[in-house]
Amino acid sequence: xxxxxxxxxxxxxxxxxxxxxxxxxxxxxxxxxxxxxxxxxxxxxxxxxxxxxxxxxxxxxxxxxxxxxxxxxxxxxxxxxxxxxxxxxxxxxxxxxxxxxxxxxxxxxxxxxxxxxxxxxxxxxxxxxxxxxxxxxxxxxxxxxxxxxxxxxxxxxxxxxxxxxxxxxxxxxxxxxxxxxxxxxxxxxxxxxxxxxxxxxxxxxxxxxxxxxxxxxxxxxxxxxxxxxxxxxxxxxxxxxxxxxxxxxxxxxxxxxxxxxxxxxxxxxxxxxxxxxxxxxxxxxxxxxxxxxxxxxxxxxxxxxxxxxxxxxxxxxxxxxxxxxxxxxxxxxxxxxxxxxxxxx
Amino acid sequence: xxxxxxxxxxxxxxxxxxxxxxxxxxxxxxxxxxxxxxxxxxxxxxxxxxxxxxxxxxxxxxxxxxxxxxxxxxxxxxxxxxxxxxxxxxxxxxxxxxxxxxxxxxxxxxxxxxxxxxxxxxxxxxxxxxxxxxxxxxxxxxxxxxxxxxxxxxxxxxxxxxxxxxxxxxxxxxxxxxxxxxxxxxxxxxxxxxxxxxxxxxxxxxxxxxxxxxxxxxxxxxxxxxxxxxxxxxxxxxxxxxxxxxxxxxx
Numbered sequence: 001x002x003x004x005x006x007x008x009x010x011x012x013x014x015x016x017x018x019x020x021x022x023x024x025x026x027x028x029x030x031x032x033x034x035x036x037x038x039x040x041x042x043x044x045x046x047x048x049x050x051x052x053x054x055x056x057x058x059x060x061x062x063x064x065x066x067x068x069x070x071x072x073x074x075x076x077x078x079x080x081x082x083x084x085x086x087x088x089x090x091x092x093x094x095x096x097x098x099x100x101x102x103x104x105x106x107x108x109x110x111x112x113x114x115x116x117x118x119x120x121x122x123x124x125x126x127x128x129x130x131x132x133x134x135x136x137x138x139x140x141x142x143x144x145x146x147x148x149x150x151x152x153x154x155x156x157x158x159x160x161x162x163x164x165x166x167x168x169x170x171x172x173x174x175x176x177x178x179x180x181x182x183x184x185x186x187x188x189x190x191x192x193x194x195x196x197x198x199x200x201x202x203x204x205x206x207x208x209x210x211x212x213x214x215x216x217x218x219x220x221x222x223x224x225x226x227x228x229x230x231x232x233x234x235x236x237x238x239x240x241x242x243x244x245x246x247x248x249x250x251x252x253x254x255x256x257x258x259x260x261x262x263x264x265x266x267x268x269x270x271x272x273x274x275x276x277x278x279x280x281x282x283x284x285x286x287x288x289x290x291x292x293x294x295x296x297x298x299x300x301x302x303x304x305x306x307x308x309x310x311x312x313x314x315x316x317x318x319x320x321x322x323x324x325x326x327x328x329x330x331x332x333x334x335x336x337x338x339x340x341x342x343x344x345x
Numbered sequence: 346x347x348x349x350x351x352x353x354x355x356x357x358x359x360x361x362x363x364x365x366x367x368x369x370x371x372x373x374x375x376x377x378x379x380x381x382x383x384x385x386x387x388x389x390x391x392x393x394x395x396x397x398x399x400x401x402x403x404x405x406x407x408x409x410x411x412x413x414x415x416x417x418x419x420x421x422x423x424x425x426x427x428x429x430x431x432x433x434x435x436x437x438x439x440x441x442x443x444x445x446x447x448x449x450x451x452x453x454x455x456x457x458x459x460x461x462x463x464x465x466x467x468x469x470x471x472x473x474x475x476x477x478x479x480x481x482x483x484x485x486x487x488x489x490x491x492x493x494x495x496x497x498x499x500x501x502x503x504x505x506x507x508x509x510x511x512x513x514x515x516x517x518x519x520x521x522x523x524x525x526x527x528x529x530x531x532x533x534x535x536x537x538x539x540x541x542x543x544x545x546x547x548x549x550x551x552x553x554x555x556x557x558x559x560x561x562x563x564x565x566x567x568x569x570x571x572x573x574x575x576x577x578x579x580x581x582x583x584x585x586x587x588x589x590x591x592x593x594x595x596x
Contacts, residue, residue, distance in 0.1 A: 032517035055515045065513040237557045237564065239508035239529035258492055260374050271513060277554050278504030292557060325512075327520045327529055327564050 002174075004186035005166040007157075011182045012164070016044050016091065018180040023087040023125065026061065028054055038090065049092065052135050053319045057097050057247035058090055059104060062121055063271075069116065069254070070267040082266070083116050089125040096141050096319040098128055098152035100247025106311045107250060125172060128153035132197060133204055138320030140333055142205040145213060146318045148198065158194060165190050209336045215345055216314065219336070220305040224297065228342040232335055233293035235328040240273035242322035242330075243299060248307075248315040249273070274298055300335070348495070351383035351395035352426075353416060355402030355409050356436050356464070361427030361481045362386045362401055368484060375488070378495060397422045397494060403429040403436045404465040417471035422494055425467045426487075428480035432551040433585035435480070437464040440584050466585050475500050480549035480582065483535040503533040506553050507546050511537035519545045525568045527578065530556045548582045552590075 007015060019025050025041045028051040036051040038058055056065075064084070072079045105121070108114040130149050131141075141147040149156050154173035158165045165186060168174045177183050211219055223229065243249040253272040258265030272279060275295050280288040289295045307315040316332070323331040352362055366387050368375065382392030398420035404410055417423055428434035439447045440463045448456040467473050475494060477487050493500040503509075507528035511518075514537050519526035527548030528540065539546055552558075558579070565575045580587070 031515075032521060034521055035517040037515050055517070056512070060515075235560050235563060237506070237529040237560050238553075239506040241508050241512055241529075244509060244512040257489075258496070260378050260488065260492060260495075262378075262492070262495060271509075273505065273509060276505040276509065281504070290555075325518065327508075327518070328560060329567070 002185060003168050004190070005168070005177055005183035006186050006190055007164045007166055007183050009162055009164065013044055015180055015182050016041075016047070018182065019089050019091065019127075019176070020044075022176070023089050025089050025091060027091040031055070041091075047092065049129070051092070053094060053096070053139075053321055053324070055321075055325070056245060057100050057319065057321065058093055058126075059100060059247055059250070061088060061090060061124060062101065062104060063108075063117055063250060063252075066268060066270045067116065068266045069269055072265050072267070074258075074263055074265065081115075083119045085120040085123045087123050087125075089127060091127045092129045092157075093126055093153065094129060094135075094319070095131050095149045096139070096144075096146045096317040097247055098126070098149055099144075099146045099317040100319070101126070102152045103248040103307070103311075103313055103315050103317070104250055106313060125176070126153045126155075127173075128156045130156060130158040132159060132201065136320065136324070138323040138331070138333070139318055140208045140316070140320060140336075141318035143207040143209045143211075143213060143216075144314060144316055144318035147201060147205040158197065160190075160193055160197070163190075165194055208333050209340065211336070211340045211345070215340075216304050216336070217308045218345055219339055219343055220301055222343045222345065223339050224301060224305070226343075228339055229293060229297055232338060233296040233330065235330055236275075236292050236296055237328055238275045238277065238292045238295060239327065240275045241325045241327070243273040243275055244271060245321040245325045246303075247317050247319060247321070248303070251279075274302070296330075347378060347380040348396040349382045349392065349394060350379045350397045350399060351392065351420075352381070352385070352399045352401065353383070354385070355400065355413065355430070355467075356405040357402030357427065357429040357434070359386055359401065361429075361477075361479075364481050364484050364487065371484075371488070375491065379491070393419070395420060397424065399424045399426045400430045400467050401426045403433045404462075404467060404470050405436060406460045406462055408460070410462075410470055413467060413470050422474045423467070423471065424475040424477060424490065424494070425473045426477045427482050428478060428549050428551070428582055430467045431476045431478050432582060433464045433466045434549075435581060437466075437584035438580055440464055440588070441580055464585065469585070476502055478502060478532060478550040479535055480547075483538055485536070486534050504554055505533045507531045507533050507535065507537050507540070507550070509533055510535070511540050511546075514541055516540045520564075520568060525565055525570055525578075529564070530558065530561045548579070550582075552583050552586045556590075 026038050027041050027047040028036045029039050029046045030048045031037050034052055036048055036054045038054050067084055068082045070079050071082055108117040128149055153169045156167040251272045252269045254269050256265055256267050303316040304314055307313055382395055398416050404413055425431045429436055452459055475490050477490050490500045510533045511528055524545050526545040528546040530553055531546055531548040532550040532553050562575050
């Protein structure tokens with residue numbers, strides 16, 4: 001299988017039209033001065049090729065904010081398993097968000113498998129777009145080593161002056177590239193350019209936190225249940241934004257909804273957040289994480305400690321969304337740096 | 346037999362009841378499952394035999410105290426309907442003043458002809474079984490509450506902020522637009538109705554349970570609001586909730 005191709009920049013519009021002839025297309029569009037979102041695209045002109053990480057990560061296409069799991073009828077007592085999915089191509093997925101999807105995949109494929117997630121994932125085609133420089137000061141993709149795309153895509157676009165270098169990640173990606181007949185096979189000069197870019201990127205993306213990649217877990221282990229967090233989360237409003245915008249948070253709540261005739265209903269799942277007051281509340285009114293700062297410490301442990309124990313992966317992609325979106329300006333970078341000052345490793 | 350429903354209004358603008366009148370076709374579905382016997386805003390009959398009493402408005406004088414107690418005695422279920430009934434609403438702003446002072450401000454020399462007491466939410470006078478928050482209520486939530494009443498199960502007001510629903514709707518954050526918003530400390534359940542339509546959240550549903558009030562004041566200060574305005578913004582819908590939080594703190 002030929003793995004590398006070249007697409008002339010002026011053919012991008014033809015390629016995207018070709019994608020639209022195969023499936024629905026979703027890509028980043030501008031929503032405000034600093035806000036972007038992945039949306040269904042009809043008008044290709046609306047696509048923002050260069051964008052700050054979108055408000056919500058692409059996890060919303062794998063695990064929608066709200067989805068129906070079951071439909072039931074109270075009289076017949078019949079239930080039907082529902083999976084809502086569609087053929088969809090995501091174009092322009094940033095390097096960090098590829099890692100986010102790989103984290104979710106690791107969780108959802110475990111027993112009990114999340115069938116709805118996995119079925120939906122099968123119908124999605126991912127076309128990634130490599131970041132050649134930092135999006136802004138909130139990103140920590142340097143220390144998380146997520147600025148070089150390694151896998152998790154069907155097709156990867158890397159941008160150069162007049163063309164995109166294309167890497168094929170899967171057979172599905174290969175089919176699309178070949179069927180479109182818009183691509184040329186990459187030559188030595190293109191590989192040289194790619195090598196130069198990747199070297200340059202190693203110079204641009206530097207660890208943003210005063211600890212090594214390997215030390216991050218140790219930092220959490222030492223900091224957990226100590227006074228090291230003192231003062232950091234006094235500003236927290238527990239609004240739940242940091243977890244909703246996180247590419248690797250997947251907690252959800254399940255509720256039943258029924259028609260007014262009290263006959264036909266459905267079971268819905270909706271994103272939930274460990275920052276919400278009711279999240280750790282149990283029968284009898286006991287709340288395991290009543291204090292806001294404990295919920296935040298839990299969030300950090302869920303990114304840098306627990307998933308490492310379970311999946312050997314950090315569940316932080318360095319996308320910076322939690323810091324960017326926080327109205328209280330709690331910064332992941334600052335928090336981790338403060339911890340590394342306070343904790344001797 | 347369909348349960349008999351009666352709407353009653355106390356100190357309010359009756360705008361929440363208007364939300365029911367505005368339902369359009371969905372109102373027909375509602376009328377399939379309940380029998381409305383008293384609803385001054387839309388019908389002439391005023392039946393006094395009812396199972397479910399839907400109360401709009403806050404309790405602001407002694408006459409209202411007696412009236413709501415009588416309604417409670419008759420009704421099997423009492424629903425506090427809208428911000429005024431649930432949290433005192435904007436009527437409770439007067440509680441931030443001395444009564445004679447605020448009476449004079451409103452009625453001048455005629456103040457002596459009016460009977461008034463500090464504004465109370467309905468549940469400060471009688472037991473309330475269900476709450477439909479908001480100014481006005483979010484129509485879908487009213488239907489959700491009604492379904493719970495019909496099934497005889499509890500309705501849980503979401504224990505999270507408006508921000509959580511707003512993020513799910515992927516709106517541009519008002520703070521990123523250079524505006525300020527009460528979303529972070531306001532109870533969810535409205536599906537971020539206002540922000541979806543380009544407006545900020547005024548906090549009409551009231552504080553989340555256990556609000557980070559001081560942190561919220563800092564955020565608003567940081568975005569250029571002066572302390573006096575911040576307190577007014579918070580008091581607009583939270584005066585009674587603030588009184589309740591203080592009392593809880595003292596206990």
